[in-house]
Amino acid sequence: MNDAALVRRVLDGDSDAFTVLVDRYYDRYARYAVHMLGNREDAEEALQDAFLRAYRALPRYQERERFGAWLFRLLVNRCRTSAVRRRRRESVVVVSDDIASLGAVTRPAVEDAAWREELSRALESLPAEQREAFLLKHVEDLSYEEMAAITGVGISALKMRVKRACTRLRELLQEAQSVGTS
Amino acid sequence: MSERREFDVIDAAARTLRSPVVVDPAAKQRLVAALRDSPVPRVGAGRRAWHWIARPRPVMVSPLWTAAAAVLIMIGVFRAAIGWERTGEQPAAVPPAPGGPAVAAASNLHAVQFVLVAPGAASVALVGDFNGWDTGETPLAPSASGGLWSVEVPLAPGRHVYSFVVDGRRWIPDPSAARAPDSDFGTPSSVVLVGERSL
Numbered sequence: 001m002n003d004a005a006l007v008r009r010v011l012d013g014d015s016d017a018f019t020v021l022v023d024r025y026y027d028r029y030a031r032y033a034v035h036m037l038g039n040r041e042d043a044e045e046a047l048q049d050a051f052l053r054a055y056r057a058l059p060r061y062q063e064r065e066r067f068g069a070w071l072f073r074l075l076v077n078r079c080r081t082s083a084v085r086r087r088r089r090e091s092v093v094v095v096s097d098d099i100a101s102l103g104a105v106t107r108p109a110v111e112d113a114a115w116r117e118e119l120s121r122a123l124e125s126l127p128a129e130q131r132e133a134f135l136l137k138h139v140e141d142l143s144y145e146e147m148a149a150i151t152g153v154g155i156s157a158l159k160m161r162v163k164r165a166c167t168r169l170r171e172l173l174q175e176a177q178s179v180g181t182s
Numbered sequence: 183m184s185e186r187r188e189f190d191v192i193d194a195a196a197r198t199l200r201s202p203v204v205v206d207p208a209a210k211q212r213l214v215a216a217l218r219d220s221p222v223p224r225v226g227a228g229r230r231a232w233h234w235i236a237r238p239r240p241v242m243v244s245p246l247w248t249a250a251a252a253v254l255i256m257i258g259v260f261r262a263a264i265g266w267e268r269t270g271e272q273p274a275a276v277p278p279a280p281g282g283p284a285v286a287a288a289s290n291l292h293a294v295q296f297v298l299v300a301p302g303a304a305s306v307a308l309v310g311d312f313n314g315w316d317t318g319e320t321p322l323a324p325s326a327s328g329g330l331w332s333v334e335v336p337l338a339p340g341r342h343v344y345s346f347v348v349d350g351r352r353w354i355p356d357p358s359a360a361r362a363p364d365s366d367f368g369t370p371s372s373v374v375l376v377g378e379r380s381l
Binding site for chain 1: 191192194195196198199200202203205206209210212213214216217218220222223224309311314315316317343347350351353371
């Protein structure tokens with residue numbers, strides 16, 4: 001059953017239909033929330049809040065927009081709020097251990113665990129706006145038009161944020177590599 | 183070569199970050215429990231009617247009807263054209279020829295020279311909203327002494343935000359230009375206004 005049909009079922013009184021949407025999108029969007037906020041607790045809180053907001057706002061949802069995109073916009077906004085107000089916490093390595101299975105990846109010549117930690121730290125050190133733009137572009141693989149629709153930021157500014165994020169990440173990751181290999 | 187290696191670092195980072203993250207199953211269960219405790223969202227009758235009207239849905243049309251509609255439209259267009267020929271009447275608005283506005287815009291470009299004094303730099307690039315913030319798009323050329331870097335860029339009239347990138351990594355605003363008020367992240371950009379009156 002497609003998303004629109006599930007939404008109609010919820011609005012007709014079948015609240016369990018929403019749990020199908022939770023199953024469909026929770027894990028997929030958890031990746032963004034975890035990388036954006038840098039730790040799982042904040043990410044789970046943001047996810048819970050975004051899904052609950054979507055559920056309560058369902059009568060205002062317009063089918064002209066894909067449900068997944070609408071929900072993702074709520075999550076991106078929720079992560080922004082959270083990033084602004086969250087306390088500084090100890091950095092947690094959030095990148096999955098599953099990457100060993102990606103054999104074709106061009107990976108810097110450092111140990112995987114160290115690479116993941118460096119990547120997590122580098123990502124954490126980016127300003128929130130740049131981290132958001134980098135994740136949406138390079139990880140979620142969105143077009144600039146889609147990013148602009150989700151964030152409400154102009155395409156030119158988004159391009160600038162992505163460029164600056166890449167420049168900074170290159171600096172940090174290459175520095176880490178040169179330290180690690182020397 | 184350096185560009186290629188740098189690309190690989192970003193590419194590898196993106197691939198690593200695209201791998202699924204492990205979430206606590208209990209968190210999802212807590213969400214489902216919270217949903218059950220929430221009141222079921224209800225839609226009012228008016229909004230329900232509006233949803234029914236506005237809801238996109240596939241429309242089944244037979245090819246025969248589609249062809250008939252196309253023929254009718256063609257007849258209508260033909261008759262209108264004949265009518266104009268007979269009366270000498272012309273449509274009020276003539277659509278521009280393809281490429282017209284682009285040509286006009288091209289002839290409207292202004293050459294703007296960007297200059298930066300950077301004696302110790304190995305390379306300087308210009309990035310801005312006019313080149314998609316691409317560090318490889320607009321390199322500056324050094325003077326004979328090597329301290330003065332410059333490039334001339336044709337720009338359309340309007341407001342442009344830009345920055346210099348020194349040695350491929352250091353973003354700096356133009357020290358001789360106004361700062362962009364919408365700069366962010368502590369690495370401000372500059373603004374150039376291009377237009378008939380500003381040049």
